Amino acid sequence: MRTYRLVIACPDRMGIVAKVSNVLSTYNGWITEANHHSDNLTGWFFMRHEIRADSLPFDLDGFRRVFAPIAEEFGMHWHINDSAVRKKVVLMASKESHCLADLLHRWHSGELDCDIVSVISNHDDLRSMVEWHGIPFYHVPVDPKDKTPAFAEVTRLIEEQQADCVVLARYMQILPPQLCQRFAHRIINIHHSFLPSFVGARPYHQAAQRGVKLIGATCHYVTEELDAGPIIEQDVARISHRQNVEDMVRLGKDVEKMVLSRGLRYHLEDRVLVHDNKTVVFS
Amino acid sequence: MRTYRLVIACPDRMGIVAKVSNVLSTYNGWITEANHHSDNLTGWFFMRHEIRADSLPFDLDGFRRVFAPIAEEFGMHWHINDSAVRKKVVLMASKESHCLADLLHRWHSGELDCDIVSVISNHDDLRSMVEWHGIPFYHVPVDPKDKTPAFAEVTRLIEEQQADCVVLARYMQILPPQLCQRFAHRIINIHHSFLPSFVGARPYHQAAQRGVKLIGATCHYVTEELDAGPIIEQDVARISHRQNVEDMVRLGKDVEKMVLSRGLRYHLEDRVLVHDNKTVVFS
Amino acid sequence: MRTYRLVIACPDRMGIVAKVSNVLSTYNGWITEANHHSDNLTGWFFMRHEIRADSLPFDLDGFRRVFAPIAEEFGMHWHINDSAVRKKVVLMASKESHCLADLLHRWHSGELDCDIVSVISNHDDLRSMVEWHGIPFYHVPVDPKDKTPAFAEVTRLIEEQQADCVVLARYMQILPPQLCQRFAHRIINIHHSFLPSFVGARPYHQAAQRGVKLIGATCHYVTEELDAGPIIEQDVARISHRQNVEDMVRLGKDVEKMVLSRGLRYHLEDRVLVHDNKTVVFS
Amino acid sequence: MRTYRLVIACPDRMGIVAKVSNVLSTYNGWITEANHHSDNLTGWFFMRHEIRADSLPFDLDGFRRVFAPIAEEFGMHWHINDSAVRKKVVLMASKESHCLADLLHRWHSGELDCDIVSVISNHDDLRSMVEWHGIPFYHVPVDPKDKTPAFAEVTRLIEEQQADCVVLARYMQILPPQLCQRFAHRIINIHHSFLPSFVGARPYHQAAQRGVKLIGATCHYVTEELDAGPIIEQDVARISHRQNVEDMVRLGKDVEKMVLSRGLRYHLEDRVLVHDNKTVVFS
Numbered sequence A, B, C, D: 001m002r003t004y005r006l007v008i009a010c011p012d013r014m015g016i017v018a019k020v021s022n023v024l025s026t027y028n029g030w031i032t033e034a035n036h037h038s039d040n041l042t043g044w045f046f047m048r049h050e051i052r053a054d055s056l057p058f059d060l061d062g063f064r065r066v067f068a069p070i071a072e073e074f075g076m077h078w079h080i081n082d083s084a085v086r087k088k089v090v091l092m093a094s095k096e097s098h099c100l101a102d103l104l105h106r107w108h109s110g111e112l113d114c115d116i117v118s119v120i121s122n123h124d125d126l127r128s129m130v131e132w133h134g135i136p137f138y139h140v141p142v143d144p145k146d147k148t149p150a151f152a153e154v155t156r157l158i159e160e161q162q163a164d165c166v167v168l169a170r171y172m173q174i175l176p177p178q179l180c181q182r183f184a185h186r187i188i189n190i191h192h193s194f195l196p197s198f199v200g201a202r203p204y205h206q207a208a209q210r211g212v213k214l215i216g217a218t219c220h221y222v223t224e225e226l227d228a229g230p231i232i233e234q235d236v237a238r239i240s241h242r243q244n245v246e247d248m249v250r251l252g253k254d255v256e257k258m259v260l261s262r263g264l265r266y267h268l269e270d271r272v273l274v275h276d277n278k279t280v281v282f283s
Helices: A016-026 A060-074 A098-108 A127-132 A148-160 A177-182 A203-210 A245-268 B016-026 B060-074 B098-108 B127-132 B148-160 B177-182 B203-210 B245-268 C016-026 C060-074 C098-108 C127-132 C148-160 C177-182 C203-210 C245-268 D016-026 D060-074 D098-108 D127-132 D148-160 D177-182 D203-210 D245-268
Strands: A003-011 A031-039 A044-052 A077-082 A087-093 A114-121 A137-139 A165-168 A187-191 A214-221 A231-238 A272-275 A278-281 B003-011 B031-039 B044-052 B077-082 B087-093 B114-121 B137-139 B165-168 B187-191 B214-221 B231-238 B272-275 B278-281 C003-011 C031-039 C044-052 C077-082 C087-093 C114-121 C137-139 C165-168 C187-191 C214-221 C231-238 C272-275 C278-281 D003-011 D031-039 D044-052 D077-082 D087-093 D114-121 D137-139 D165-168 D187-191 D214-221 D231-238 D272-275 D278-281
Touching: A003 A016, A003 A060, A003 A272, A016 A031, A016 A044, A016 A060, A016 B016, A031 B031, A044 A272, A060 A077, A087 A098, A087 A148, A087 A245, A098 A114, A098 A127, A098 A245, A098 C098, A114 A148, A127 A137, A127 C127, A148 A177, A165 A245, A187 A245, A203 A245, A214 A245, A214 D231, A231 A245, A231 A278, A231 D214, A245 A272, B003 B016, B003 B060, B003 B272, B016 B031, B016 B044, B016 B060, B044 B272, B060 B077, B087 B098, B087 B148, B087 B245, B098 B114, B098 B127, B098 B245, B098 D098, B114 B148, B127 B137, B127 D127, B148 B177, B165 B245, B187 B245, B203 B245, B214 B245, B214 C231, B231 B245, B231 B278, B231 C214, B245 B272, C003 C016, C003 C060, C003 C272, C016 C031, C016 C044, C016 C060, C016 D016, C031 D031, C044 C272, C060 C077, C087 C098, C087 C148, C087 C245, C098 C114, C098 C127, C098 C245, C114 C148, C127 C137, C148 C177, C165 C245, C187 C245, C203 C245, C214 C245, C231 C245, C231 C278, C245 C272, D003 D016, D003 D060, D003 D272, D016 D031, D016 D044, D016 D060, D044 D272, D060 D077, D087 D098, D087 D148, D087 D245, D098 D114, D098 D127, D098 D245, D114 D148, D127 D137, D148 D177, D165 D245, D187 D245, D203 D245, D214 D245, D231 D245, D231 D278, D245 D272
Parallel strands: A087 A114, A087 A165, A114 A137, A165 A187, B087 B114, B087 B165, B114 B137, B165 B187, C087 C114, C087 C165, C114 C137, C165 C187, D087 D114, D087 D165, D114 D137, D165 D187
Antiparallel strands: A003 A044, A003 A077, A031 A044, A187 A214, A214 A231, A272 A278, B003 B044, B003 B077, B031 B044, B187 B214, B214 B231, B272 B278, C003 C044, C003 C077, C031 C044, C187 C214, C214 C231, C272 C278, D003 D044, D003 D077, D031 D044, D187 D214, D214 D231, D272 D278
């Protein structure tokens, strides 16, 4: 069923819900899902509606004209998306295939509602897997001595393909600050630890060193500061003394896949609202 | 913060949210939490609002007068409760203390927002624990040959104490049908299995017999049919071949306590809406 | 590292461990992992050792000759396998790809230590996915009016390929009793419910009907009685009123994949011992 | 059933298991549970046996005499405990009652196999709860300007009562280094975060600040370095944007109780072996 997704964040005050639901009701908008959240700490209000597209007498532009005055009155940050307009996603990977294969299969079986426009990798290993899915594969090697040309090419590809969203599916390279800024809240990373524990390289080795009893993974938006962006989703798996680092890597892969695919799904369905460095996720 | 909790279930149609939020907005009602659910299968709509009591210009009766026409217009099943009016709860137990002690401690430490008006038990074992908490304890033995007098006395006590809610904290006796009917959706039971598996007696023995790898517990409203009422909450714990029935009983206790206290909390906060034999839980 | 896996089940009595570890010690066997379990209920003892192959002065046949007298003395059911001899696995699937794709990727990335000798399906849909992995695909349609020819062909293929193990990766057909018996404890199924709840067809619909708060999956050995074989592994995922049957199917897929791949891994590594209708899993 | 628990850690080499099981077999020791672990990283071997006390022809001292030569030969760190000799435990608490009440109830209902010899607290609030259980309560206030007298008194009490184990059930004071050293691997703390995240004060506030999607708790041995000792057990609970710090505190309490009681149970049953700063837990 085709829906419009209306997503709003604004300073909290009386009457927001009434005003928004009145507009929707006036035009006979059929709400299929509604979520609200008042954040006491920041005094902000967050709201998401799914509205049946066929219940409204206008298209997105029509909606925007009708809604703009309300949005202005309440100082809203807002957007409305059409579920029928699939987001364009660029996947970035390195040599490890588990997250990439998982996302490709979900996409291929119709579970992930987006267009995967390309896969960019700094290695050529996963080309055949990607191309079997009918998706273009770009091999952009990264020269450790001068990464600038590689990231210029990556940026060029992302822009050329008009990506709405970039997913770092275990890409293993740190993106330059300009790229992080230009695509703020549109680059999703999976980090293989339960952040803020074990930031940076080799988190499973760090976990083994510390002797933790659970390992985790964190899906977050990429910001300039490494592994410090707004967290979208996290999960953990139990380990014991019997698991060495190799076992942790293997068990961790399953957590990474699950957490990344859930986080991406929330993002694609406009369920994630970022405020300061935190997220509201209407899952 | 004192709130009113407005809980609504009605056939789904356009304009419900607008109508309700308009009323609230008209009287400057400050919504601190709102939840909606449209059930596609049954075509029903469920809704719960928490509204700051001090933001409205009238008390509950005033609200009811204002709201009654809308409720009638939409064919609503509805109620509104005042968070400052604590529900009266009767706990029923037998010899096992884990669920009772857990609820008593949560109540004693202020975590469970209700008045525990009494504990009724078919055994006298837990009297001292209950009385230390300053709660009256009633020992009502159940004669296996004729249970009628005992349940007459139980019913009398519940009514005398004007209980809003009865919690079977491992009471181990099957309530008579009339009692189930009279307090429909107000008697909460904890069953020590992941229902619908292992209905009836000795579920951990049944679980051991079947060789399951997880054991569970189920919090549900009591109906005439044994262990078949609407489920409020469930959870599980992992076991292996190493756990015998005694271990399962011990591990299961922790699941039972958690599940019962969560389910009761949802009920006390008017978060559970029953429709047919299922629940909507706005947790 | 190449190991021998010595797996033993026998009536419990004094001295078993001493006897077995003495033999291993006498021949300088280097034990890398050891697990024991005494089952009080049945009076049976279960034991699994991994021994570095290069630490022993003989091959498997040599070991068997040395060990046979001990095995006889204690009435052992036992076998020893070489980790370097990969088990031959036949996967069976229908139209749903999630379990199959998951197993194929785990195998392809080296995580699943076996030879997948073929995929047999009653539909042709997944051929391309299978063949991309370099694995033969057999389309054996099942005529609902007469299933005998199909299962004769399936049996022929399994035997021709000398499969050690058959995995029903959402095959959706009930195997005939003779097949179940011939490959007892070697056919692994994934059932999409937390058994013994929701045996048979359309378990997610049954779960939605009952209003459970968790859905699950069960990996078990196939026996003649439907969904009643020894359970190897189970897990669950949380749902709420917001999830309809389609959501449950989607969320359930992830549980199914995880549970099946874990169960198969345990089987491939000779970690599952069946006794009566239950399993000891030395995970 | 009364058992002896034989716990061994030593450099790994051939023949340890054979030697140990031979001794046990020689004296007709009936092993009810056995666990082994070879740690590849450190080259150490860990082993725990439970042996029926009534199957051996001698008492603990007799066992020690027989076993000493083997222990010396293999350079073992080892001890053997009698399950019938309950460990003496001192609980330390502050004002928060949830962990204390949980441990007291488990002990009172026979689930926790130890003697709780006293409760020491820097506040007098929980006296009545403790004394209802028949356990002496010591109020030892801590002067923030000079903590030395308080910890001298605490140390004196612990020694006077010959405690085998001290449990900090949310004691909220940092123990002085000498105390940590004197009772190394015998003081158990519950920290209300998933360590190594959120070391130190107010971890739930830190968690809210970072916007994590899971909160956790960690049971660990206390060392001189704050929240850095060997981890015994950890667990987590899911949260979302809807939970504020107060909710996190409430939800966290349940995780803390579970994790502390599990960790303590492992310790009491001699299931925890510490090596370097990590634990082997034969749970």
